[in-house]
Amino acid sequence: MAKETIAVIGAGPGGLTSAMILANRGFTVKVFEKQDVVGGRNARLELGDFRFDLGPTFLMMKFILDEMFESAGARSEDYLEFFHLDPMYRLMFEDFDLTFTDDRERMKEQIRAVFPGREDGLDEFLRKEKARFEHLFPCLQKDYASLRAYFAPVFIKAIPYLAATRSVFDNLKRYFEEEQLTLCFTFQSKYLGMSPWTCPGTFSILPYLEHAYGIYHVKGGLSEISGAMARVLQERGGEVHLGTPVEQLLVDDGKVTGVELQNGDSVPADAVVLNADFSQAMCDLVPAEWLRKWHPDALKKKSYSCSTFMLYLGLDKVYDMAHHSIVFAGDYRDNLQDITDRMILSDDMSLYVRNATVTDPTLAPTGKSAVYVLVPVPNCRAEIDWDSERQTYRDKVLDRIAARTPMTDIRDHIEAERVITPADWESEHDIYEGATFNLAHSLGQMLSFRPHNAFEELEGCYLVGGGTHPGSGLPTIYESGRIAANLISARFGVPFPAPPPLPVAAGP
Numbered sequence: 303m304a305k306e307t308i309a310v311i312g313a314g315p316g317g318l319t320s321a322m323i324l325a326n327r328g329f330t331v332k333v334f335e336k337q338d339v340v341g342g343r344n345a346r347l348e349l350g351d352f353r354f355d356l357g358p359t360f361l362m363m364k365f366i367l368d369e370m371f372e373s374a375g376a377r378s379e380d381y382l383e384f385f386h387l388d389p390m391y392r393l394m395f396e397d398f399d400l401t402f403t404d405d406r407e408r409m410k411e412q413i414r415a416v417f418p419g420r421e422d423g424l425d426e427f428l429r430k431e432k433a434r435f436e437h438l439f440p441c442l443q444k445d446y447a448s449l450r451a452y453f454a455p456v457f458i459k460a461i462p463y464l465a466a467t468r469s470v471f472d473n474l475k476r477y478f479e480e481e482q483l484t485l486c487f488t489f490q491s492k493y494l495g496m497s498p499w500t501c502p503g504t505f506s507i508l509p510y511l512e513h514a515y516g517i518y519h520v521k522g523g524l525s526e527i528s529g530a531m532a533r534v535l536q537e538r539g540g541e542v543h544l545g546t547p548v549e550q551l552l553v554d555d556g557k558v559t560g561v562e563l564q565n566g567d568s569v570p571a572d573a574v575v576l577n578a579d580f581s582q583a584m585c586d587l588v589p590a591e592w593l594r595k596w597h598p599d600a601l602k603k604k605s606y607s608c609s610t611f612m613l614y615l616g617l618d619k620v621y622d623m624a625h626h627s628i629v630f631a632g633d634y635r636d637n638l639q640d641i642t643d644r645m646i647l648s649d650d651m652s653l654y655v656r657n658a659t660v661t662d663p664t665l666a667p668t669g670k671s672a673v674y675v676l677v678p679v680p681n682c683r684a685e686i687d688w689d690s691e692r693q694t695y696r697d698k699v700l701d702r703i704a705a706r707t708p709m710t711d712i713r714d715h716i717e718a719e720r721v722i723t724p725a726d727w728e729s730e731h732d733i734y735e736g737a738t739f740n741l742a743h744s745l746g747q748m749l750s751f752r753p754h755n756a757f758e759e760l761e762g763c764y765l766v767g768g769g770t771h772p773g774s775g776l777p778t779i780y781e782s783g784r785i786a787a788n789l790i791s792a793r794f795g796v797p798f799p800a801p802p803p804l805p806v807a808a809g810p
């Protein structure tokens with residue numbers, strides 16, 4: 303068994319994944335988390351008796367999460383109760399609504415009801431995007447520590463499926479033709495904080511994943527996943543130190559030797575896993591003299607995702623509304639241009655409302671509900687004064703919800719409330735530019751152009767989380783954690799299995 307000590311900075315999904323896998327392989331694992339709770343953006347937020355997820359609410363590719371638990375010698379279902387969501391979500395446009403399900407025949411009926419004659423596009427979409435996903439996903443599971451990865455057979459076979467020169471919108475319009483129907487399958491680019499008109503067509507696999515493998519809720523909220531990972535880690539002897547911020551990496555001659563905590567203690571380590579937001583960590587935790595490619599000056603020139611304006615509302619009633627609803631702006635494209643190009647706040651905004659209490663009553667006292675609202679907005683590069691906008695925008699968002707959803711009298715039912723603005727994400731959650739979905743997933747910032755899981759600039763430092771390869775979103779973040787754990791295991795001669803093949807998915 304390994305005896306080396308691994309220090310992990312940050313108890314977000316990426317850090318916890320690496321930590322529990324490494325602890326199961328016999329490493330001595332010490333996690334240092336700045337906040338008083340585990341989970342990072344995937345932490346639990348409580349307002350009195352109301353329970354919310356701070357960030358993630360859609361669990362996709364559940365099988366990847368299951369594999370992570372298996373790599374840590376555990377079974378996810380022994381720690382978590384999963385709900386397969388059917389329907390998956392309701393999309394609300396000004397002139398029609400559409401309910402999405404991962405049941406193919408019912409989904410075709412839904413499409414037929416609003417876009418008669420277009421329903422067969424679904425078969426073509428599932429067939430072609432299945433092939434794309436099955437070729438691309440194994441590439442995302444590799445580390446891109448050297449250019450050799452581009453010559454691996456798995457990557458060469460995937461090249462025809464990259465669709466990198468087309469946008470997600472252009473790629474998927476070929477199946478659905480109608481602009482609004484296409485939007486129903488392309489809004490998922492927002493999961494990466496990008497617009498479907500600029501997001502590389504490679505990410506057309508995102509909507510496919512929903513239809514092929516479904517969307518899940520976890521009883522108590524998705525933050526329970528982070529809590530469960532921390533328990534698995536501790537059961538294997540790992541330590542979790544909450545409220546313990548790291549001050550900086552200790553570096554000797556280009557090699558990381560441990561971490562210095564803000565309380566002044568030094569913790570020697572044979573390797574360090576860095577899960578803190580990548581760009582912010584480069585500015586705060588790594589002495590700048592060691593950085594070249596990822597120096598803070600270089601990071602200023604990179605492109606970043608949008609941010610989110612959040613409302614967490616404890617209501618004294620339960621609305622009869624879907625678990626997940628997405629309300630589209632009247633002019634969705636213009637709304638996205640406001641967010642990413644003009645960098646201004648849209649009055650004609652799109653928003654996402656999560657009414658999870660209809661599935662999971664544990665989130666609020668009986669007869670009440672915990673409602674989570676996410677509005678995509680520009681990141682902190684925009685000249686928006688969030689101190690003055692906080693209340694004004696909150697009011698506009700509530701007006702929008704009242705006007706466009708069944709929550710018409712929502713203002714009369716608010717018992718508890720919390721707002722998070724992009725400025726809060728930056729200052730309270732240490733997220734660079736408040737860009738909640740990290741470095742943008744543009745072609746020049748993907749694969750080997752994204753920060754490698756074995757950090758190129760410092761020996762013994764391993765990077766995990768949404769700002770690193772393979773990218774933002776829980777399944778890929780879990781993959782970053784597994785890749786880093788495997789790189790560390792290989793370095794210290796600890797054997798480990800290759801990721802299992804993809805499970806059988808829906809589709810022709």
Ligand SMILES: Cc1cc2nc3c(=O)[nH]c(=O)nc-3n(C[C@H](O)[C@H](O)[C@H](O)COP(=O)(O)OP(=O)(O)OC[C@H]3O[C@@H](n4cnc5c(N)ncnc54)[C@H](O)[C@@H]3O)c2cc1C
Nearest residue numbers: 312314316336342343344357358359360548578767768776
């Ligand atoms: C609002 C929102 C909604 C999202 N929705 C979804 C969704 O539905 N589905 C999905 O798959 N993904 C979603 N995501 C994206 C992504 O899954 C989450 O952001 C995820 O939590 C990011 O994980 P991470 O490993 O990058 O680390 P983070 O969650 O960012 O965790 C990093 C940790 O490092 C800690 N840290 C920072 N500095 C220090 C320091 N100096 N010392 C010690 N600790 C430190 C932080 O406190 C934090 O706990 C969403 C993100 C947001 C923000």
